[in-house]
Amino acid sequence: MKVITLIILITSNFIYSQSDWERWGKVDICYSPYSHSINEHTIEMEASVLTVLKDGYSFFISDLDGDNCPFYPTCSSFFVESVSETNILKGTLMFADRFTRDSNLFKTRKHYATHISGKLYDPIKNYLLIDSTIIYSSREELAK
C-alpha cells in the first residue's frame, strides 16, 4: 500500500506538470541560407547543452520549489545567456559571481534597479568587462 501511494504521489507530479513547453503559434520563417563559423557553432552547442540542463533544472527543481530567484534574468537564464554571449569560461565566471550575489547573506541590494516584473534588474551586459555596454538604470524608474 505504501509503495502504491508513493508511486501515485510521484507520478501525480508529472501529470500536473506542464507538458506543452512551447505553445502553437505563428512562426517567422527565414529562407536565407544558414551559415556560421566553427566558433559560433561551438558556442551554440555549449548553449544548447546548457539549455537542456537549465530546462532540466526548471522541470525538476524550479517548478516544484517555486520562482525564488530575486533577479531578472534568473540565475539559470543568466548562465545560459552569458555563455551564449561570451564563452564557457567567461560565462562560468559571470555565473559564479552572480551566484555569490544571489547568496548575499545580508540582502544588501540597494544598487539594483527594479525590473518591470518586480525583480531586481541585473542584465548580462553589465558584467562583460566592457564599459560601453553597461546599462545603468536609475533606481527610481522601472527597467524593461
Add this chain to the structure above:
Amino acid sequence: MITYRLIQITYLFLLEIIFASTNLVAQTNNDIFSTQNRIAFGNNLFCERDYLRAIDEFKFVLKSEWNDSLQFKIATSYLRMSDYNQAYKEYQKICKNSLLYEQSQYEKLRSLFKSENYSFLNNQVDKQILNSKLNSLQILRLRNSALLLEDKTLPEKNDFVSVYVENDKTKMSEFYNWKSKPPFKSPTTAAIMSALIPGSGKIYADEIGDGITAFLLTGLFTYLSVDKFNNNHNASGWLYASLAAFFYAGNVYGSATAVQNYNAGIKFNFDSKVKLFINDRNQFLPTPKHLCN
C-alpha cells in the same frame, strides 16, 4: 373663424421660416473653418498644451499661407513633446528675414542639447559664434556645460568658468573639478584585492554584503576541502576544492565588474546633477516670450 385660424397658422409658419433662415444665413456668413478661426483654435490648443492637435491646425493654415509665428509654434510644440529631432527640423524652416529667426537659432541649440547630441551642438555653436548676431556668451555657457557630459578634454579652468555669471561660477567650478578628476575606482585594483583576500575587492566597490558573502563561501569550501584531504577523503576533497575555486575565480572577476558598475553609477549621478542644473537655468538661453498671450 376659419379664416382667422388660417391667417394665424400662416403667420406662425412665416415666422418660423424667418427664424430658421436667420440661423442659416448666420452660419454661412461666419465660417468656423476660416483661417482666423483655425489660428485662434490652434493657439488655444497650444496654450492648453494639446500640442498634437495644435500642430494639425497650424499646419492646415500653413498650407494656404506662410506664417513664421505658426511655424515657430509648431517647432515649439515638438520641443515640448520631447520630439527634439523634429523640433530641430521645424526650427530650421524659419527664414533669416523673420523676426523669430534669432530665437529659433537658440531653440535649435536647445533641441540639440536636450536630444543629447553634444558633438553636433559643439559644431553648431562654433558656426553660430562665427556668423551670427546671437549672444555668444550665452551659447558658450551651453557649449561648456555640454562638454561636462561628453568624453572630451575640458579647456583651461579659467576659460571654462569665466563665461558664467557669478552665481553659477561656484557650481560650475565644482563640476569642472569632478570632471577633471572623477573619483573612479580601478577594476584592476579590485581584482587584485579579491585575489589576495576573497571579497575585499567587492568591499572596495562598495558592495560590502557581497564581499563578506564571497569571503565566507570561499573560506568555507577551502576549509572543507583541506579538512577532507587531511582525512584522506580525496573525492569529497576535490569536490570542495572545485567549489572553492569556482567561488574564488568568480569573485575575482566579479570584483572588477562591480567596480565598473560602481563607476557607471557615479558617472550617471554626476550627469544627472549637471543636466538638472543646466535645465534649471533654461540651458542658459533666452526663453521665447509672448507665445500664449
